[in-house]
Amino acid sequence: MKISCCWLYAISKYGYPPSIENTYRAVKEMKKLGFEYIELEGVKEKNLNEVYQERKGLKKYCDDLGLKVINFCPVLADLVSLDKAKRKKALQLFDRAVEIANYFYCETIQIDSYIPSLKFEGEVPYKEMISYGKQFQVVIEPQFSWEHQWNAIVESLSRCNEKAKQADLKMCLEPRVGENVANTDSLLRLFDRIKDGNFGAVLD
Template identity: 60%
Template sequence: MRISCCWLYAITKYGYPPSLADTFKVLKEMKALGFDSVELEGVRRENLMEVYAQRHELKKLCDGEGLRVINFCPVLPGTVSLDRKERAESWVLFKYAIEIANHFETATIQGDSFTPPLKFRGDSPYQESISYGKQFTVEIDPTFEWQRQWDAMVESFSFMTQEAQQAGLRFCVEPRVGELLSNTDA
């Protein structure tokens, strides 16, 4: 059995997203913890493009440490936006993510479903770190249409699946409580 170190380790230790300097540091730490396989993320446009720009140096570090990046996760909330233009902009970023994933020869590229467009009263989930068991209070816009939101997510996931397949990758989704896709049965 192989166990990999997920990116949550980096987020928990260095914040969200970790700086690029901390990304280099945390990869070495993951190796020091005994992991040979790790996950890597690029969060939204700015961080994703930093990872893209430094992909050669990051790969060189991983190769030197004997680390294999098995999954790349581009965190692109716009992929589930109700605004098609915003979704399309995220699709462009996803193509950069595919290049990163292929550069690292990952097995998978991951998507997330994100929270629906709710107005949170007080705290909202996934802003800094994950707090299990925490309850949130929300307001739902009376004009919100679930089917329209679901269709936007399906359109993006279809696009990402097709792009991943064309690049020789498997597309996977991490279901999380409170998001559009909360479990594998949803």
């Protein structure tokens, strides 16, 4: 069994996403906590590219500390956008995430299902830090189609899984409250559509 320190430690302490400087701090603290395995994250295009540019330094730092990055989490909400151009750009960024994961010799690459393409009144889930106990309100416009949303999810995640598999990475998805895949039932429906043993779940 491998027990890993998740990146929530870093973002809870240093913000979302943490700067590269604070990323180094968080990694060092994870080692001090006694972990041998950790994960890293790249949030949206800017932070993902920062992690990519710093990958050599971060890899050496982890190696020197005796840490193994076992999982990489690219946070790319446009993977499930109803806008095909945005999905295409997000898939290109996912390619970069796969490259990062392989550079660190990760075993898995992890994604989320993100929030539906709806308008939120007030706060939006997971926009910044994770907050608990909040209620959110949405406006469902007449033209919104859940079928179109679900098909976009299946299409993008299927392609992500194929990219991961070609790179010898397992892909996993974390169901989260308020997102497109929020519970066991929706996760099982997704598995019905993406029938591949390479694709699994994070059982938080």
